[in-house]
Amino acid sequence: MRITTKFVVGFLVMALLTCLLGYLGIVNVQQMMAADVSAAEALAEQLILVTKIAMAAAVLIAIILGTVMAGTIHKPIKQMMEAAEKISRGIIDVQLPTEAKGEVGQLAVSFAQVAANMRELADAAAKIARGDLAVSISAKSADDVLGGSLQELLQVLKRLMSELKQLYEQHAEGEIDALIADEQFNGAYREVAGGINDGYRLYVSTLRKILAVLTGYAEGNFSVSLERLPGKLAQANEGVELLRQNLQNVIDETVTIAGLTAAGALGVRGDADELYGDFKRIITGINETLDAITDPINEAAQVLSAIAEGDLQVSMTGEYQGDHAIIKKALNQALANFNELLANILEAAQQVAAGSKQISDSSMALSQGAAEQASSIEQLTASLEEISGQTKHNAENADKVNKLAVDAKGHAQQGTEEMQEMLAAMAEINRSSQNISKIIKVIDEIAFQTNILALNAAIEAARAGQHGKGFAVVAEEVRNLAARAANAAKETTELINGSIEKVNDGAYIANQTAAALQKIVADIDKMADLVQQIAAASTEQAAGISQINTGIAQVSRVVQGNSATSQESAAASEELASQAEMLKQQVAGFKLKTKAAGQDTAAGEELGPQLEQILAELPEQEPAAEEQAEQEQAYLEAAAAAEPKILLSDLEFGKY
Amino acid sequence: MLKITDQEFKQLTAYIKQNFGIHLQAEKKTMLTGRLQSLLLSKNFTRFSEYIDYLLNDKSGEARMELVEKITTNHTFFMREADHFFFFRDHVLPELVQNNQEQDLRIWCAACSTGEEAYTLAMIIADYFGADKGRWDTRILATDISQQVLETARKGIYSLERIAPLPAAWRNKYFHKLDGENAVLSSSIKNEVIFRKFNLMEPVFPFRRKFQVIFCRNVMIYFDWETKTELVNKFYEHLEEGGYLFVGHSESLNREKTKFEYIRPAVYRKSNA
Known part of the structure; x- marks a missing residue:
């Protein structure tokens, strides 16, 4: 194998190593793009290690070449031959006979010089092969093709290195479209540069594809997918797919949580088990955020539930920050306000209940009093109504009496006049009686004569014997009649005498009666006056009573109105009391924090000073007189005991 | 004397x-x-x-x-305490007629004196029914302890002065002039009142059925408290439930002691059970 070939091989190896290095670099750059800085450092170290290994390999090759070249000279020629043979085999580290002179020596010297030159070049080549491009190679002559070529190689390598470095720097700066200007290289170098460029293009296009997919993901479009990359690049497929899945999972989970949370299911948490790394952190972060939000909401909900059930003794106690602290403070403040408000309402309701109860009681008492007043007045009205009727009746009667008195007076006067006439008539009777007396004397004498005649007739009849019997009977009858006539005359005389006496008495009485009648007339005059006065007074009374009635009726209306009003007021205050009681009960349904419990009875007794005064001024009911009641009870029992059962009611009530 | x-x-x-x-x-x-x-x-x-x-x-x-x-004091006059008659006409009578299945009115004037009160009620009832009396038995029982006043009452003869307080329509409709000073009630009214002698002190009231209305006015003013209470209790026993008791305006009952319900001054009612 020729040395040049070995060099070329060495350089090619180096070039390949460089390409490998470049490839590794690109891979590492890509990884660095995906990974963080620390990983990049690790990769850089890895890169250096790889480079060292490549260099060591180059050195190893150079040593092998030198040893081979030196070992060929055996005893100058042999040594040289060996050296030459070695050299021909590419071994430049040859031992040349130093002691040899002459041509051999010269040859040896030349050879040695050649060897030295070759060694120099080999060293340079070895250095180049090891990657040390800091060597300087000078052409020994214009025809020194090897040196010139080596020099040219070095320059090409340096340019290549410089291009690569620039390429790297441009790519490191993100100029991913940068490529090696491969037209300045020839042949294989152009190919190398082109290959590098192709490699870069390939990776850049792959990167672009990945970037396009990532941009799609970044824009929220998960429908894009990375075309299947060959070989190990398929890792990128896996990575991108994993990324997509993770992002999709995170997004799905987040959307689910957000949806449920928006729907009010505050207890829902994201499932972070299937996620890794920071994706897991996103979900756990959301969960923690939800916890932070829902804890105060949950507590507020509990507190509000308690409030809804009437328990105002609760409050929010958790430690919260920011807006949650504001919610907590506001809720607690609202609770405090409610507590105070309801306590005040309770107190007021208790006062109103107590007050209205008292007003109700008082109105009731007032109503009772008014009713009693009204009932007394009602009785009074009824009695007065009757008295009024009676008084009218009295006046009418007095009028009648007056008329009667006038009549009586007339009659009495008439009586007096008639009495005079009667006296005259009686005197006439007296005179007539005396005349009758005389007539009776005549009748008496006639009777006497008749008696004698009858006696004579009886004697004559006796003489006539049998024929005079009838005549004797007649005579006897006549004699009887005479006797009776005499008797009658005698009685009549007595009567007439009595009559005359009586007429005299009568005249006396009649005179007295006339006098009495005169007095009666005078009295009736007086009486008529008095009765007239009574009639007038009764009429006046009737008018007066009528006025009293009107007045009493007015009073009655007022009192009845009072009675009705106080009943209504009692009803209203009763209603008020019951409403207040209801309010009290409703408020009592709340459990309050403040002083409420003890107030229930205490507040009821305490009324405002004005109310107390009003109530104090209300009239009190008088107690009934007991001793009187007892006695009445005794009489009642007596009346009940004596009472025989007599029905004062009908027994039949029609359809009832 | x-x-x-x-x-x-x-x-x-x-x-x-x-x-x-x-x-x-x-x-x-x-x-x-x-x-x-x-x-x-x-x-x-x-x-x-x-x-x-x-x-x-x-x-x-x-x-x-x-x-x-x-x-006995037998003071009375037509339209005495007239409020009662108006209340009877406007409230009691319509109620009685409405709640009466048997078409039988049982009204008692417990101290009728010379008959003015009973006849007034009879005239009110006659006016109320008019020509539609049908099968209704509306005869009033009128009692008094005094035979004299009952005789006067039965005759139904009153001086023109006494009937002057009555409405002219009644005087024309129900009275005939007897002479210059007196008028007599028509028999249609006279027959509507049954006059009987009755002592309110009878220990047992002999009536067969309970009354719907009792008038006992200005009699109890002559009674003491105990007697009055006893009598009022008897009236209570002899009234139907919902029946009315009319007393004189000065004879109010003690509201705390009586079983009667107060309706208005001097008008009381036996409450429905």
């Missing part, structure tokens, strides 16, 4: 209260002696104690009735 001693007065008033419920207090002494004066004279009593003995030994009930006539 015969005087009454304190003891006699107490005995007599106890008797009166026992029998008629009327509570006469000391201030009524003059009234009582005045009213009984002619009665005692006509019976040749020289002392009230004699009259009391006569009363206690009365077997026929006649003495008691004489006493009733003397001591």
